[in-house]
Amino acid sequence: MSILGTKHFYKKVLLIALPIMVQNGITNFVNLLDNVMIGQVGTEQMSGVSIVNQFMFVVILCLFGVVSGGGILGAQYYGQRNMEGVRNVLRIKLVIAVTLMIIAGVGLFFLDEQLISIFLTDASEVGDPVATLAYGKEYLMIMLVSLPPLAIEMSYSSTLRESGVTSVPMFASMVAVGVNLVLNYILIFGKLGAPVMGVAGAAIATVVSRYIQAAFVVIYSHTHTKKNPYFEGLWRGFKISRAMFGKVLLLSAPLMANETLWAAGMAAVNSCYAQRGLAVVAATNIQSTLYNIFNIMFIAMGDSLAIIVGQKLGAGEIDEAKDSSKKIIVMSMFFAALGGILMIVMSFWFPSVYNTNGEVKDLAGTIIRICACFMPIHGFLHAVYFAIRSGGKTFVTFLFDSAYTWVVVFPVAYVLSHFTGIDITLLYFCCQAIDLIKATVGFFIYRSGIWAKNITV
Secondary structure (H helix, E strand, O other): OOOOOOHHHHHHHHHHHHHHHHHHHHHHHHHHHHHHHHHHHOHHHHHHHHHHHHHHHHHHHHHHHHHHHHHHHHHHHHHOOOHHHHHHHHHHHHHHHHHHHHHHHHHHHHOHHHHHHOOOOOOOOOOOHHHHHHHHHHHHHHHHHHHHHHHHHHHHHHHHHHOOOOHHHHHHHHHHHHHHHHHHHHHHHOOOOOOOOOHHHHHHHHHHHHHHHHHHHHHHHHHOOOOOHHHOOOOOOOOOOHHHHHHHHHHHHHHHHHHHHHHHHHHHHHHHHHHHOHHHHHHHHHHHHHHHHHOHHHHHHHHHHHHHHHHHHHOOOHHHHHHHHHHHHHHHHHHHHHHHHHHHHHOOOHHHHOOOOHHHHHHHHHHHHHHHHOHHHHHHHHHHHHHHHHOOOHHHHHHHHHHHHHHHHHHHHHHHHHHOOOOHHHHHHHHHHOHHHHHHHHHHHHHHOOOOOOOOO
């Protein structure tokens, strides 16, 4: 089987991937503008928001694990044209997602200061840890209000994508980010007669935009039931099959644990970087903001792979599923390499748009270039992860992803940051280079073909 596809194949993949790219691109671009706006206010504000967003990232990925676990089954049911199956999976996703967001919100509310303080040290002369803590707590308390609509929107949007409807979540995102951008400008800086609210204004803008995004997706879904019949009667006699709930939970639990532990692991690695001071926190925030702009291409490839391969597996087309996955993996690596080149070009001027000192700007430029060199590896790992996951091998993905982060990456970062005096750039490079081992393991798991299974039978 060739690693290159036909024109028809690429058209099919891009029809799914481009709306996802556009949606993620717009969202991440507005996040970049948010970040720059907060960066114009000061280093402490930017660092406080950055720290809180790492915890929000853990919560969002936990939610992603829930909807993805159900999505494996949902995509295969849709491949069989079993709309009742898709509908029941969506109900289960909603129940689990909303419950988890309530638990996460309560936990973050009571543990706010302890969690934020993990990232605060006096190792650098840049920034005030006390002020950073205060700004972080202020931002977090408001952001907690955004968790319920996030759970509902992600459950609905994931179901739409599983059936190949990727444009609706894209348009919802476009509306939301437009609202977010305008409100950010007004509330952060106090424009059009509004008070200057700083980080609180940024949080309020995000909360409002998430409610609007959820309303857009829900209203569309229930007014277009002929095109998307699985939404018909979704809330009428809201019943959940115990057997199906168990099946979704069996798929979701490892994914939810994986996404949560992986995100927590990355936050733990970032806390190791933070041992070098607040300058590093600010610099890694700048780096991750730019990275999120250019990783949208290979992330969309992973989503496309999950949809296309999942539907083929559900239809019993095992060989076709393997062939499609191979071609999409190659596409993912190509787009990741392209993103890496663009990151390197931008690394020489992008940090200068922030209102921070030269130490932070120079450090940010260096770690951006280091990260860019490993982009093709990131693209490969992301696509392989979705290939393995599409056949229901969620425990394998758990070992491959989060277990690797905690057993290999975090210990290395911890030892190097706490027991050596190596420069932060070398520390960052070592933690990136460890992914080469993970890529080798992923290649052999993927090539074995053990993941290509129809789990609906």
